Amino acid sequence: MKKKVKQAAVLMTSLSLLVAGCGSGEKGGASSSPNASSSPGASTAASATPAAPAKIRMYASDHSMPPLDQNDPNILFLEQKTNTDLDLVSLPHAQYNDQLSLKFASGDFPDVYQSWSGPEADLVAAGKVLELNALIDKFGPNLKKVIPKNAWDAVSVNGKILAIPQPSTYSNSVLYVRKDWLDKLGLQVPKTSDELMNVLKAFRDKDPNGNGKKDEIPFSMREKFSWGDNIFGMWGVNNSWTESFYNNEVIIQNIHPNMKPALSFIKSMVDEKVMDSEFLTNSRTVWEQKIKSGLVGMWSHTQQLAWQWQVDLDKTIPNEKPDVVAIPTPRGAGYDGPLGTRWSPIAKTFIIMKSAKNPEAIIKFFDWLVTEEGQLFSDLGQEGNAYKKENGKIVIDTAKMEKQASFTNIFKIHDLNEAVEEAKLSNPAAYAKVKAARDIGLKEGFVNESVGMPSVKNNYDIANQFLEAGSKIVLGREPLTHFDDFVKTWRKQGGDEMVKERTDWYNKNRKK
């Protein structure tokens, strides 16, 4: 009970701040009477008087950062630029979906709310969600220009656009290699799974760290097969929740037949002792420690950290002159489909309710955010604060930029602004490394059909059952054929229902 009271108090405070913000805003007395601007008399005062700011009530995640004040200078600037009166309610990230559900269940709907996918199926079924096609055609020219088709597709059902997506054009994870080790041993970047195995064996045998000890860990990954994405990705599958349309069914990739060659390859890595012996249990800390101490030759990780890994290793093993580079995912033997990791074309989304009072203004609001000016603003705030322009180049004050991360997390609706990304990094070498990793990520990746699908009613313990069967296979306690038994058993114990549920949804809503 006490907590509820406290929340109400916070809400009251933010509302009163909003009112105060309006009163002291550039429009002065006009806001005291919401009807003033629509009365015929108002237009006689000055023909150039703009329309009253459109009120927009928005729910968004706080992205685990301090909530934004309604008087935050960036919010005020955004309101002024878009002629809106924004009532932003940021909800705690960890309970975001629960809190949203509670609000919706009690009939408390905003004009627009943030999500990470298309709207929940029950909201759509209840007719609560606004279809955006016509509005975007009319009021969203920049949205149409900046957001690619695959991102729109991920938030569309039967061609009806049900959210504004923030696009994400690259896949999650790339393969990193100690290029200095390759060079030292006269090795080429591996392009196939066989070449990869040869490189890993050379790392094992030829003392690339030069300490006279056979202490190298050619490849490392983390507990429960995590961060092994680009090993699985050599055969176009993924261990984290990923679904694909295969053989007229939508299946979770843990039961995809391509898992067999992937698990078989991991088994050979274990047999050849080129895989970290603790790969099934490594915590993040232990795994990072091994890489930073210069023992690991290759690992899979998010491509955004291409420069961070270099900085970390420069710090911990400067004498070895480490060179961390991202390389394309090698092609698995016998496989000819797309490589890399599962790929989501969207980052976050904004869903507009049918009850929204100013849908046109909401579309225009997001349309401004993806203009070149809006992109710079949502990334870096107002010019002269966290950034300035010198000879046409953006120069960033990093400390100030970090202070406005809360704002960026909520309002950034573009993917990456190249000029900003370049300016964020300390030097051209850093940018080159990050760009190279991103370019690999851009070319790679396969579609994850679960993006934009409703959540499953029951997953029939797929993750644990895969982990158990997969571990037994790669450790040699069961033969590779055990995979077929695992699939059969899982399907029989309810998995078939999940496959049917997903396939039915796909056929009804997505099949072309």
Ligand SMILES: [Ca+2]
């Ligand atoms: Ca060594």
